[in-house]
Amino acid sequence: MNDVILRTEAVGKNFGKFCALSDITASFPRGALTSIIGPNGAGKSTYFNLISGAFPPSAGKIVFEDRDITGTAQHHYAKLGIAKSFQITTVFPQISTLENVRIAVQALVSRYNIWRPRATMPELVEKAGELLNIVGLWNRRDRIAGTLAHGEQRALEIAMALASRPRLLLLDEPTAGMSPEETRAMMELIVKLAGERTVILVEHKMKLVMGISDRLLVLHHGELLAEGTPDEIRRNETVKRVYLGQREH
């Protein structure tokens, strides 16, 4: 796996005087499931937000498929082939589950057409249905999204992310706040998705990702502490000291 889908070159982020992240150089191989881990406040979310385009870095460069995408506006990411799920669940709460995904699918096809009736575009609904099937929400299609269970909303989010047919899927703590069963289902879904595309996962519970990740990135105090396969990380003395030494929550 020499092919690199995304790399960051010396990226950093300051919020005012506070330095949240500094000098992270890392690359993500295509087709792999890479997890970014680290204790609370390590800078995982900041790093995630940088690579997913929520805000631009204060320093450094982000390269996606050999193309410099530093500072690209968020709404262009879907077209680039990058999709994400947020740490805090974000769906369209007062719209039906199916329509949520249909809107996501529509973004590829039509964004400014004000005249053609949506009813003449059944292929979008069909595609949305397929995506709901993948994440196991087909039988929930007519429910108003805001009334779905927490785990279901997260799955819905992933279906929406998949709508843009991303080559790179970014997931920010997809199991946060989930029950053990929901967590298990979500991890299965992630493994399934990772079989077909590159996935980068931010996770704070290390145990959860050790078994499924191809590679791991460990952040600590806004810096890159270590990277490697799960085995390498497990053996890494520094990681053991600063991370495994802590009690896992």
Place this chain on the structure above:
Amino acid sequence: MLPQAFVATCKRHRVVLSIAFLIIFPLLMPFKAIAVNILIYGLFALGFNLMFGTLGLLSFGHAALFGGGAYACGIAIVHYGAPWWAGVLGGTIGGMCIAALIGALAIRTRGIYFAMVTLALSQCVYFVAYQATAWTGGENGLRGIELTRISAFGLSINFVDPLTRYYVVAAFVALALFALSRILASPFGAVLEAVRENEARARACGYDVRATRFMAFVISGGFCGLAGALQALHLSIVPIETLYYQTSGLVVMMALLGGMGTFFGPFIGAGVFLLLENLVSLWTVHWQLFVGAAFVACVLFFPRGIWGTLLMGRAR
């Protein structure tokens, strides 16, 4: 509150029903002029509601779009001797242009700032119109939009007759209703809802939130500009107060009263408001007191508005 089947049927045939209603409406009103007023303000409220109800952005600057349309129509007719239909077209385009100008700046803000900035910018338009007396007549308003006969498709129609005037205005309103319902049913209509529901997610889906808002504002300006142009023809004058921010407040009130999340709400709000104003002003000059009280009562006890409450309990 209303039987579900009934509502569903109404919804399916809303264009046909609206047109039928528009035809019999003036016969139900105490006098025809108020029916024309209700149509015009209803259209204005409908255009406003595209921003507030559908997109979820509260604008307090819609007086500039409505007034801009009225002045554009009036100026075309008075200063350039344009035919009436060109005035109506000019008003619609005028509303869109003003919306583009205000929108380009205001769209940089959101939420509550949007309300403040649109209000301030519309006041700017007011003061410009106030100073440009050569074009707008300044504080005396733009006079001289006398229109006694209009001709269309080889027919010459007497525009002074209240009922004829009503049907001319109603024809435009029906067209606008049709256009709006097309827009709401279009892909873009879905994007508007998506942006209202969750901006961050809409962006992540690949929608340019700013561009969407800007476009919605300009479209809204088209509807409001058309309403303004019809108002200019109806009154034969454009009073300078048309541009004052209280006019924006009026349309907010109408949309709120009728139910801002609904298609017909704004129209119903405009109707109820104007009829009430008519009633109350018969026995007191201080009817604005009731406007304020109704506003407060609506916000406190009646946030869904009349139509919204009637439709309540139904999933959207």
Place this chain on the structure above:
Amino acid sequence: MEGITFDLVVLQLFTGLALGAIYVLLALGMSLLFGMLTVVNFAHGAFYMLGAYVGIVLLGIGFNFWLCLLFVPLVVGSIGLLTERFLIRRLYGRGIDYPLLLTFGLSYIMVELVRIVFGTTGLQFDTPDALVGASDIGIGYFPTYRLFVIAITFVVLALLWLFLERTPYGLIIRAGARDPQIVRILGIDVARVWLVVFGIGTGLAALAGLLAAPLQGASPEMGNSILAEAFVVTVVGGMGSLLGAIIAGLLVGVVVAMTSLFAPEMAQVSIFALMAIVLLIRPQGFFGRAGLMS
């Protein structure tokens, strides 16, 4: 530019500062309300107008102007307290637009009530005897009353600063303006703090109205136009920023005064042009937090 001398420009600068002082008082109140309660008070202009009329009433029953300076903000501030307690409080958590709409409706009621009681035509408001005339300020004579307006504004600013910096209430308000979440998390009785903030905000608006009355008289509509201008000041200064309100208020005052001198017909429009420029270059305003606005 015949007849426009350096001295004239400096005098006009002072005129601008006096006008700006009024804006500062208005915008400070507005910023406080927004920073703390996330309420944009559309009735702020009406409270301003009320300040002038309460002044007229108090003068009518034998108060002098100096007592008015104290009692007008107290009376109108109390009305503000009642407004918050019985109307606005019901709306917290129901969407940011609702308090805005409610206060807009309220402004109609207040303006119309004043029309009913005092009539629709404006009333004259005499400048207090001690402040009539002009004072020599080195480069020429300048109306004493305007100097007084500038001075009293700075006194109020100093008092407000002491209150915010040196009292426990002030500490909470400042913390709340920076991050309302924190105050909530700390378990402070926010309801009481909000009440006080609303009182202070509306009281400041009333003081501004009282101070403006001798300059322009009192009329039921005097708060209408100034509401939009106060918005401009708050947007330019940065919402929720008190320092921003002060600097932007004075700046807007000076800009209006200067355009009245050089191009009188553009004076009203200049305010909004200033806002447009600020929005283009720095959408969050001088001292606003980035991201809040766009």
